[in-house]
Amino acid sequence: MIPTRAPTTEGVALAARKVAEILPAPPLLPLEVEGRTIWCKAECLQPVGAFKIRGAWHRLTALTQAERTAGVVGVSSGNHAQGVAWAARRLGVKAAIVMPVDAPEVKLANTRALGAEVVLYDRPGGEDRDEVAERLCKEREATLVHAYADPWIIEGQGSTGTEIAAQMAVLAGGPPELIVAPCGGGGLTAGLALACPNARIVPVEPEGWDDVCRSLAAGRIERVLPDAPATACDALQTPATRPINFAILQERCPFGVAVSAAEVRAAQRLAFAKLRLVVEPGGAAGLAAVLAGKITLSERSAVVLSGGNTDARAFVRVLSTAD
Template sequence: MTDTREPTAQGVAHAARKVAEILPATPLLPLEIDGRTIWCKAESLQPVGAFKIRGAWHRLTALTPEERARGVVGVSSGNHAQGVAWAARRLGIAAAIVMPTDAPAVKLANTRALGAEVVLYDRPGGEDRDAVAQRLCAERGATLVHAYADPWIIEGQGSAGLEIAAQMEERAGGGPDLVVAPCGGGGLAAGLALACPEARIVPVEPEGWDDVTRSLALGRIERVAADAPPTACDALQTPATRPVNFRVLQARCPFGLVVTPAQVRAAQRLAFSALRLVVEPGGAAALAAVLAGKVELGARTAVVLSGGNTDADAFAQVIAGSD
């Protein structure tokens, strides 16, 4: 098990130092909405196009030489996959990634291009990806690198929050008092909560995949419905958060927010035209919530644009559309 210790603010600080050694801070771009400035953290500009590189680096560098020699197994629709593959290649570790057959083509191609072995599972058909991953780990003695239910992963993702805080101190006169972030399993949101103890943290999920929002409201972990609708936000398609995430989220997030597909597309279009950024649907969820006026802005609001891996045809359709 990878969730046997609690993630800590000290761990986030440690992760941030390690990340800063190899990755420059991603830009924090100001964006005016209705006359107010919000600050957009462009994690889509990481080398793998998503913040996932942070947690993967913190996790893989914490492995022992023996663990490194036996390799790692990841489970991901694509962004965590690329993060693990990138970190593994840099450290000379063999990586296998369990990915759904219906992952965006660009994510499958990029993961393979980074040298990882891709093991497909049948998500639409209901195959259990965790079972596939655990079988691989058992066969190979490899270490499972969970996409979110892991204290190192949470701490690593939190390093984005320390960058935001430093950048806003310099440019906005103080750290963030509100951080809005896309939420799948809750790894990023939990990390940001540890990194920014004085900010409100608001996780945002796509319609039908609102397990964290419902879990926060009910005070216990809820799963998405078995017949959850398809969503363009493949990066946020997780069936349920886990205790190691939920303990942090419950302590720090009074509520989550849900955005519709049209709101996500509007946010992608704004990121395109006003920031000149390619943001994937899941990566635009937090901006979608802000743009739709679903959360009262803070004096210093940060919004995470968490990823930019999207197929060209899908992106072309979004930006050429107007709904």
């Protein structure tokens, strides 16, 4: 069900052109950390609050007419869901999104508001989301739009790096040497690696959900452990990366970093105080690693902040409670 072609740098360039035709580039904002300026890519300001809109647009615009007529099925805790729903509505394509019953209510509501059908699955009860999606695809003869293990999705997310490179050339005097990004299944980080081949790419995951970190260290794909703790970083709760992603990550990412819940909250508070941005827990993971001193900064360093879909009450608690 998942396309087997490899994502390419040419595909990233095509995706970047397609995205630029319909969306303005989110700003690259300076932030002083440890006496250095890091550049924060505010993907939380996208129409759906996350970079996921990029891959969804690149994927759905590549569908044949027959595939558009049959519709698409996506799997997501919320950000990819909204990206697919947004693109589907704009293109007149039917979309069904398999989402966990414990997804943040704001993400469920936003996905429905964009016109997509939401099909819930019991993540806490151990139900397999991929099995649910596969069943729907067979029943409806629909196309699966995977959240990260899809060449078009990887290329579309890579357009983030294309924009970062162009913006830093103007603002920082040269292309990025380091890009730090939140990581779930590895769609964004793999795309960044293709877009910016001369930059170090560092994926960041929440503690206990650091399967990509462990996979890079082991040299083979490792799954999230069965006793993985609860995490506020719902966007980064993927069970394992896939070969299409890992082949790129293994070549380009020397290591990954895990961050604690307290480090994530500190990053959310700082992004709000210094950058005036609302960033959800998963979207703040990359910044959390930088602020915690877990990554050695380069002369030209960038951090991806994505997404910005968080329940208001949860965000208020983060801002009002000091760790």
